[in-house]
Amino acid sequence: MGERWGPDRSIRDVWTGAMLSNLRSTLAEHQFPGACGRCLHDIEAGVAPLAAVYDREPGIIAWPTSLELELSNLCNFECVMCNGDLSSKIRRNREHRPPLEVPYDDSFVEQLVELIPTLQQVRFSGGEPLLHPILYKVCDRIIELRPDLRIDVSTNGSILNEKVRRLIERATIQINISFESLRADRYEAIRVGSDHQRLLENIETFRELVRPNGGLVTINTNPMRETWSEMADMVRFCDERDLHLSFNTVIQPAELSLRTLSGAELEAIHGLLAAEDLGAAASPAARWNHVQYDNFVGQVAAWAVEAGGQLVAVRRGPA
Ligand SMILES: C[S@@+](CC[C@H](N)C(=O)[O-])C[C@H]1O[C@@H](n2cnc3c(N)ncnc32)[C@H](O)[C@@H]1O
Numbered sequence: 001m002g003e004r005w006g007p008d009r010s011i012r013d014v015w016t017g018a019m020l021s022n023l024r025s026t027l028a029e030h031q032f033p034g035a036c037g038r039c040l041h042d043i044e045a046g047v048a049p050l051a052a053v054y055d056r057e058p059g060i061i062a063w064p065t066s067l068e069l070e071l072s073n074l075c076n077f078e079c080v081m082c083n084g085d086l087s088s089k090i091r092r093n094r095e096h097r098p099p100l101e102v103p104y105d106d107s108f109v110e111q112l113v114e115l116i117p118t119l120q121q122v123r124f125s126g127g128e129p130l131l132h133p134i135l136y137k138v139c140d141r142i143i144e145l146r147p148d149l150r151i152d153v154s155t156n157g158s159i160l161n162e163k164v165r166r167l168i169e170r171a172t173i174q175i176n177i178s179f180e181s182l183r184a185d186r187y188e189a190i191r192v193g194s195d196h197q198r199l200l201e202n203i204e205t206f207r208e209l210v211r212p213n214g215g216l217v218t219i220n221t222n223p224m225r226e227t228w229s230e231m232a233d234m235v236r237f238c239d240e241r242d243l244h245l246s247f248n249t250v251i252q253p254a255e256l257s258l259r260t261l262s263g264a265e266l267e268a269i270h271g272l273l274a275a276e277d278l279g280a281a282a283s284p285a286a287r288w289n290h291v292q293y294d295n296f297v298g299q300v301a302a303w304a305v306e307a308g309g310q311l312v313a314v315r316r317g318p319a
């Protein structure tokens with residue numbers, strides 16, 4: 001976006017360039033330009049904004065402390081809610097667009113080296129990052145320079161080959177696995193190219209593999225029109241396995257999103273979600289999961305009100 005990395009523009013050039021300087025000073029004045037307006041909207045609606053994840057950040061220093069890398073759209077799935085900028089298969093098969101040009105090469109990896117010492121967080125997403133050769137190159141440099149740094153990977157959970165195993169053996173990895181349905185037919189219809197049984201097996205294998213190095217497996221889920229009714233079961237699934245669960249907010253495609261439903265529909269969904277009894281939260285992971293669920297239910301309530309619904313407060317069961 002904006003000032004892109006390339007042969008003529010290094011990471012340092014982008015970081016110190018006009019676009020990011022302007023963005024920083026605008027945000028410091030409590031203005032939210034462009035896409036940042038979404039966080040402002042959430043704050044005003046009383047919903048935790050995406051930016052809240054950075055509230056845990058320590059003081060701001062001159063060089064990045066957090067690195068989120070989406071270096072390729074190469075992906076083996078064609079999920080119905082995703083698009084061709086994030087999945088090479090969707091781009092080719094659904095959108096019939098030419099392949100996305102991926103500029104990141106070994107010189108990018110070498111430029112990253114000067115960022116690694118001050119990093120407190122590094123996260124890979126995609127595409128399917130475990131398919132990207134560059135992920136393993138960057139991880140090699142991190143393991144060499146900062147063996148203490150945890151590496152977070154957002155994955156569809158389908159890639160568990162020797163390369164992945166070797167990486168997990170050598171580093172502390174947090175594997176964030178995305179899925180949104182416990183029903184095989186529904187899951188495989190949403191995540192085109194997937195295998196539900198394989199996913200469940202891989203979740204267990206990933207947990208065993210990351211444990212010796214203090215790594216973690218967490219789950220990311222997508223509440224949509226087709227899946228909202230399973231969200232309490234997703235919490236129960238994660239509670240039982242001591243997995244932390246996070247909810248993505250699906251806005252696009254609009255026809256899959258909850259946000260674009262009518263006030264009456266959202267009101268009804270909110271009532272059912274709020275009436276779910278998740279039982280007592282018996283572990284830190286479960287406590288986290290129940291808070292995330294409540295935030296999700298709060299988001300649905302905010303959308304219902306926005307769409308003109310008349311919310312009737314429904315009490316949840318005891319936490
Ligand atoms: C684009 S994926 C890339 C990583 C990996 N392929 C995966 O599926 O986890 C990153 C995250 O975005 C989520 N996601 C996909 N489509 C989305 C949408 N339309 N709105 C919000 N999140 C979405 C995925 O479920 C995943 O948790």
Ligand code: SF4
Binds near residue numbers: 075076079156
């Ligand atoms: S696996 Fe991830 S990147 Fe691939 S299509 Fe699905 S959501 Fe998109």
